[in-house]
Amino acid sequence: MKKLINKPENFVKETIEGILLAHPNDLKMANDNFRCIVRADEKKSGKVAIATGGGSGHLPTFLGYVGYGLADGVTVGNVFASPSAECMYEVDKAIDNGAGVLHLYGNYGGDIMNFRMAADLCEMDDIKVSEVMVTDDVASAPKGSESKRRGVAGLFFAYKIAGAAAEKMYSLDKVKEIAEKTVSYTRTMGVALTPCIVPEVGKPTFTIGENEMEIGMGIHGEPGINRTELKTCDEVVEIMLNKIVEDLPYVNGDEVAILINGLGSTPKEELYVAYRKSHDILKNLGISIYRPYLGEFATSMEMAGMSITLLKLDDELKELLDAPAYSPFFQQLK
Amino acid sequence: MKKLINKPENFVKETIEGILLAHPNDLKMANDNFRCIVRADEKKSGKVAIATGGGSGHLPTFLGYVGYGLADGVTVGNVFASPSAECMYEVDKAIDNGAGVLHLYGNYGGDIMNFRMAADLCEMDDIKVSEVMVTDDVASAPKGSESKRRGVAGLFFAYKIAGAAAEKMYSLDKVKEIAEKTVSYTRTMGVALTPCIVPEVGKPTFTIGENEMEIGMGIHGEPGINRTELKTCDEVVEIMLNKIVEDLPYVNGDEVAILINGLGSTPKEELYVAYRKSHDILKNLGISIYRPYLGEFATSMEMAGMSITLLKLDDELKELLDAPAYSPFFQQLK
Numbered sequence: 001m002k003k004l005i006n007k008p009e010n011f012v013k014e015t016i017e018g019i020l021l022a023h024p025n026d027l028k029m030a031n032d033n034f035r036c037i038v039r040a041d042e043k044k045s046g047k048v049a050i051a052t053g054g055g056s057g058h059l060p061t062f063l064g065y066v067g068y069g070l071a072d073g074v075t076v077g078n079v080f081a082s083p084s085a086e087c088m089y090e091v092d093k094a095i096d097n098g099a100g101v102l103h104l105y106g107n108y109g110g111d112i113m114n115f116r117m118a119a120d121l122c123e124m125d126d127i128k129v130s131e132v133m134v135t136d137d138v139a140s141a142p143k144g145s146e147s148k149r150r151g152v153a154g155l156f157f158a159y160k161i162a163g164a165a166a167e168k169m170y171s172l173d174k175v176k177e178i179a180e181k182t183v184s185y186t187r188t189m190g191v192a193l194t195p196c197i198v199p200e201v202g203k204p205t206f207t208i209g210e211n212e213m214e215i216g217m218g219i220h221g222e223p224g225i226n227r228t229e230l231k232t233c234d235e236v237v238e239i240m241l242n243k244i245v246e247d248l249p250y251v252n253g254d255e256v257a258i259l260i261n262g263l264g265s266t267p268k269e270e271l272y273v274a275y276r277k278s279h280d281i282l283k284n285l286g287i288s289i290y291r292p293y294l295g296e297f298a299t300s301m302e303m304a305g306m307s308i309t310l311l312k313l314d315d316e317l318k319e320l321l322d323a324p325a326y327s328p329f330f331q332q333l334k
Numbered sequence: 335m336k337k338l339i340n341k342p343e344n345f346v347k348e349t350i351e352g353i354l355l356a357h358p359n360d361l362k363m364a365n366d367n368f369r370c371i372v373r374a375d376e377k378k379s380g381k382v383a384i385a386t387g388g389g390s391g392h393l394p395t396f397l398g399y400v401g402y403g404l405a406d407g408v409t410v411g412n413v414f415a416s417p418s419a420e421c422m423y424e425v426d427k428a429i430d431n432g433a434g435v436l437h438l439y440g441n442y443g444g445d446i447m448n449f450r451m452a453a454d455l456c457e458m459d460d461i462k463v464s465e466v467m468v469t470d471d472v473a474s475a476p477k478g479s480e481s482k483r484r485g486v487a488g489l490f491f492a493y494k495i496a497g498a499a500a501e502k503m504y505s506l507d508k509v510k511e512i513a514e515k516t517v518s519y520t521r522t523m524g525v526a527l528t529p530c531i532v533p534e535v536g537k538p539t540f541t542i543g544e545n546e547m548e549i550g551m552g553i554h555g556e557p558g559i560n561r562t563e564l565k566t567c568d569e570v571v572e573i574m575l576n577k578i579v580e581d582l583p584y585v586n587g588d589e590v591a592i593l594i595n596g597l598g599s600t601p602k603e604e605l606y607v608a609y610r611k612s613h614d615i616l617k618n619l620g621i622s623i624y625r626p627y628l629g630e631f632a633t634s635m636e637m638a639g640m641s642i643t644l645l646k647l648d649d650e651l652k653e654l655l656d657a658p659a660y661s662p663f664f665q666q667l668k
Contacts, residue, residue, distance in 0.1 A: 002527040002544075002638055004567040004604040011607070017605030021613045022626045058601040068404075115422045193336040210336075233338040263601030268393040270338040272352030273345070279355045291357045296630075302599045304336055304636065330604075331665040 001197050004303075012056045012078055019063065023328040027066060030073065031092035035087045035283060037063055038073040038094045045189060047074065049095035050102045050168040052159070053088055054081040054111050057198065058068030058219060060329035061298040067327025070163040071104065079198045079301070080220045081309055082110030086211055088118035092127060100128035100172035104158055104179055107133040125157075130172055130292035132179040134158045136188040136309060138247050139216025139225045146184075152219050153261040153298040154186040156320075157311045160332075162325035178320065185312040189240040189241025189257075192217035193226070196301035215239060219263070219300045219307075231266050233270065237277040238250045240308050245285065250312055259293040259309040264302045268295065278308060291321060297330075335531050337636075342533035346412055348388045353397065355543060357662040361400060364407065364428035369421045371430045372407035382500040382509045383407070387416040388445055389420055390531065392553060394487055394663035395632040396439075397417055401661025404497035405438065413532045413552045413635070416444030420596045422452035424459055424516040434462035434506035434534045438513055440485025441467040450501035465523035466513040467486055468492045470522040470583050470643060473550025480518075486553050487595040487632040491645045491655075494666075512654065519646040521581050522593075523574040526551035526558070530635035549573060553597070553634045553641075554570065567604065571611040574642050580621060582662055584619030584646055591655055593627040593643040597634045602629065605640060612642060625655060631664075 012063065016034040020027060022256040052062045053075030053090040077083035092101045101122065103115045112133070119129040135146055136154025162179040163326045170178070192214050194203035204222035208214060216224030230240060231239075260271045260277060264303050271294045282289060290313050298307070313321065324331045339345050349612025350368040357374075364370040375497050387409030397408045407425040413415035423448050426435045429442060435456065437449045446467070453463040469480055496513040504512070526548050527539035539555035542548060547565065550558025565573075584590060592606045592612060605628045616623060632641070647655065659666045 002547075004525075004527070004570060004600060004640060005607055006568050011603070013609055014607045015603040016606075017606070018610035018613075020610050022606065022628060057603065082442045136448045191338075193338070213336075229368065230336065232340045234340050236338060247473065262650045264601060265340060265638070267391070267598060267633065267635045268630075269345070269349040269635070272350075272356065273339055274352070275356050276348055276352035278350075283413070295358060296602070299601065301603075302638065304599070306338060326667060331661060331667055333665055333667060 001202050003199060005199055006072065008202065008266060011147060011199045012076065013165045015056065015302050019085050022086065024220060026119055026328050030130050031090040033087060033090060034309045035076045035083055036090045036094065037066060037076060037090060039066055043157045045099050046099050048099045048102060049097055050104050050162055050166055050173050052094060052105050053077065053083050053206050055082060057301045058298050064327060064329030065156065065159040067325065069167050069325030070159045070324055070327055078202065080110065082114050083115040086312050087250045088115055089121040092118055092122050092129065093125065096127045100130065102162060102172060102175055102179065103129060103131040104162055105133060106155055107149060120185055120305045128172060130176045132176055132183060134183050135220060136183065136186045138187050138189050138220060140222065140241050150218050150222065151308045152188050152190060153259055154160055154188045156259060157296045157309065158182050160325060161320045162319060163325060164320035167323065178255035182317065186309060187244045188309040189243050190217055190219065190305060190307035191215045191236055191301055192305035194213065194304040196303040200276065202290065219298060223277055233273045234277045237308065238281060239275050241278060241281050244308065248312060250285055250287050250310060254287045255290045255313045257291045257293065257311040257313060258289050259297060261297045261307045261309065262295065263305040263307065274306060290318060335536050337533060339533055345533045346410065349390065350410060360662050365424040367421060369410045369417055369424065370424045370428065371400060371410060372425060373400055374642050377431050379431050380433050381431045381503060382433045382436060382506050383431055384438050384496055384500055385422065385425050385429060385439050386562045387411065388442065389416060389439055391635045392633050398661060398663025399490065403501050403657055403659030404493045404627050404661055408660060413534065413626055416442065416448050419448040419451035421535065422449055422457040425461065426452055426456050426461065427625050430461045433463065436496065436509055436513065437463060437465040437505060438496055439467060440489055441469045441483060464508060464510045466510055468517050471515065471552060472521050472553060472577050474556065476582055484520050484552050484556065486524060487641045488522045489589065490593060490631045491520050491643065492516050495654045496658060497649060497659060498654035501561040501657065516645065516651065519580045520643060522641050522643040524551055524578050524639060524641035525549045525570055525574060526597065526637055526639035528638040529555055530637040532562045553632060567607045568611045571608050571642065572615060575612060575615050576603060578642065582646060583642060584621050588621045589624045590621055591625045591627065591645040591647060592623050593631060594645065595632055595641045596630045597639040597641065598633045599638045600640050606615060608640060610643045
């Protein structure tokens with residue numbers, strides 16, 4: 001296991017300690033617990049608070065999206081494991097500004113159970129909680145069963161849009177409605193070339209041949225829809241985008257934001273090769289790119305591969321997508 | 335070779351095409367040549383222009399630092415190979431604002447030869463050119479032979495500081511002087527855990543055992559100073575920082591900027607574990623961190639490993655480091 005770590009069981013704690021030492025003006029602990037991280041800037045009375053959380057190993061997801069115009073707090077689990085309901089509840093209490101909390105997270109069993117328990121605890125404290133689950137992974141359930149899909153890199157668009165809506169002092173119902181619209185307009189497909197190693201496990205999450213790739217694989221190594229011989233980047237992008245486009249469907253005349261996300265060890269150069277082909281395919285379909293995002297937005301440790309996400313935009317979503325945002329892991333000036 | 339690419343010989347061209355399609359308001363070609371990339375925003379008469387360049391495969395180095403408060407143009411070579419003098423000359427002509435051009439680049443033989451030929455061509459056009467070479471890699475030559483050292487992740491600090499100085503409309507001599515001071519105050523050490531594969535070569539740049547790491551390795555796989563069994567992150571950081579600190583030396587009372595740079599496939603989480611230990615060591619030495627940078631700033635494709643860079647700061651350098659900067663690959667708001 002070639003990792004720059006100390007004892008595997010201390011990996012998450014030491015990561016968070018490093019993050020808090022590096023960004024003391026941006027992030028702090030709630031309840032003196034390194035698993036409960038909230039914005040360090042001044043709270044804004046009456047602003048809807050956005051809470052997220054999930055397993056570690058996906059930076060900048062989830063913790064990296066705690067900041068201005070994004071989420072307000074995060075609960076940090078072990079690598080690829082849900083954090084506890086108690087920690088989620090502590091975060092909710094710490095970030096509530098009197099306008100309620102939106103639980104905005106990916107559709108995974110453990111996270112659902114724990115966020116709902118935390119919501120029950122909040123109810124006893126008269127903190128209003130709503131939830132929106134992100135379900136953007138086209139490969140994880142067929143059309144017609146969208147609500148069963150996993151949340152992957154599309155989480156970023158949900159944070160960006162809902163976070164901007166909350167900064168505009170929209171109500172909890174309105175922020176929820178906008179987040180739901182964002183999710184309903186978002187589709188992602190991933191491809192994995194290599195597995196990653198969870199530090200506490202010490203061996204690869206799955207095996208894959210030297211000449212194979214898996215299309216549709218999830219960000220924890222969940223099975224995809226097609227294991228195939230290595231294809232060219234252009235071929236892979238075509239397969240992925242076809243699946244995405246036909247699913248919503250995205251149609252001639254649509255404007256979209258696109259996210260080409262690296263899963264960990266895929267160089268930025270390759271993401272731009274993928275963007276080149278994506279631009280070409282969408283142009284031919286009459287779908288125009290309003291704003292591209294490229295880089296590592298939702299990773300799987302050192303997994304090689306990428307995902308492509310489309311978000312269909314309307315005027316409301318465009319305005320919120322264009323709003324500035326700032327965290328130690330993500331900055332958007334304009 | 336597990337890469338998301340098309341024909342290896344088209345890799346650089348397709349990467350640049352993707353970058354230009356994604357960022358048309360920020361970057362454009364000079365002389366209709368994809369190897370000559372310059373800022374797309376309006377030129378500022380009388381501003382010193384900063385030119386850089388080098389081999390591909392290191393994004394965001396070099397092209398990623400073309401932008402406001404950074405460099406003005408870049409010449410793009412093949413992977414790990416110097417671009418041509420003719421292209422450098424085209425970039426120089428395109429970015430000159432009448433105040434001269436600073437060639438700011440890493441100390442590699444091919445780049446030196448070509449940048450100096452480009453400077454000769456510029457002289458015939460009455461474009462004034464100065465040069466500063468970045469030589470931050472402590473492992474590549476002993477103390478006393480600093481000018482023989484390679485340029486690695488410390489390039490970032492040189493761009494950031496010199497770029498801010500140029501935006502302040504300082505003269506070419508002054509920008510050069512500040513860039514030289516920055517280089518003289520910057521030290522880097524790297525560690526590699528795995529090699530990378532150059533697309534056109536198709537095999538790893540070097541071999542290394544499953545239980546080995548190489549301390550001091552360069553960003554093209556140049557030999558380091560010690561191949562050793564795998565150590566913990568804290569042990570590696572201690573070895574690297576000791577080498578860095580004793581070299582300048584950095585001393586009690588110094589303020590520094592620190593850059594923990596991922597070489598490609600090392601997860602952000604691990605960089606923060608390294609930052610945690612770095613913070614601890616520097617604190618014990620009485621050296622305070624003025625500003626930390628963490629992430630991928632100078633990569634080696636999909637190589638696993640990291641580098642640590644320190645930049646000693648004075649009031650002048652602090653002001654320039656704090657200045658805003660913007661490129662598609664690097665944003666600093668505050």
